[in-house]
Amino acid sequence: MLTQDMKDTVHKQRLGFVATVSQTGEPNLSPKGTFVVVDDRTLAFGDIRSPGTITNLCQRPTVEVNFVDPLSRKGFRVRGSATIHARDTVDYRLHRPRFDGWGLLADRIEHIVLIDVLDAKPLSSPAYDDGAKEADLRTHWSAILLSEEVSTIFETNPATVV
Numbered sequence: 001m002l003t004q005d006m007k008d009t010v011h012k013q014r015l016g017f018v019a020t021v022s023q024t025g026e027p028n029l030s031p032k033g034t035f036v037v038v039d040d041r042t043l044a045f046g047d048i049r050s051p052g053t054i055t056n057l058c059q060r061p062t063v064e065v066n067f068v069d070p071l072s073r074k075g076f077r078v079r080g081s082a083t084i085h086a087r088d089t090v091d092y093r094l095h096r097p098r099f100d101g102w103g104l105l106a107d108r109i110e111h112i113v114l115i116d117v118l119d120a121k122p123l124s125s126p127a128y129d130d131g132a133k134e135a136d137l138r139t140h141w142s143a144i145l146l147s148e149e150v151s152t153i154f155e156t157n158p159a160t161v162v
Helices: 004-013 051-059 090-102 126-130 134-146 150-154
Strands: 016-021 027-032 035-039 042-047 062-069 074-086 111-124
Touching: 004 035, 004 062, 004 074, 004 111, 016 042, 016 051, 027 042, 027 051, 035 090, 042 074, 042 090, 051 074, 051 111, 062 111, 074 090, 090 111
Parallel strands: none
Antiparallel strands: 016 027, 016 062, 035 042, 042 111, 062 074, 074 111
C-alpha cells in the first residue's frame, strides 16, 4: 500500500497533518511531528499532547493524514483506521522503541496511534501540470523559506510556483 517514495517521505519529513472528525461533526486538523513507518500498510505517531485528536479517534477511528514536502510541493495522503495504545498496553511497549532515537521527546509520548492504511495516493502541486520541474520548485521555495524578507514571496508570479 505505501510505496517506497511514501515511506521515504515519512522518514524525511516526520510531519503529517492528521484529520479527524468530532462526535458532533466538527473537523479537526492537527500536525504531528512524530510519525514513523511500521510496515507497508501501517503508520504510527506518538501522541504527546493532542487530547482532541485522541478523543476524536476514540469516537471515530477513521483518519486521513497528509504528508507534503514544502520544497518539492509533492507528497501523499493516506486514509485509514486508527487504534490508540496507552502506556500500560502491550502494543505501546512493542512499538515504543521505534521512537527511541528522539531522546527525551520520546519519553513524553502518552499514546502510540497505529494507522492501518486503507488507501494511499500521491499529492502534487498544480505547478507540475504546467510543466514545472522539481529542481526549480525546490530552488524557488528554499529561497523563500530561508529568506528573512517577506516581500520575497511576492516577487514571483504565484500561479507558476504553487
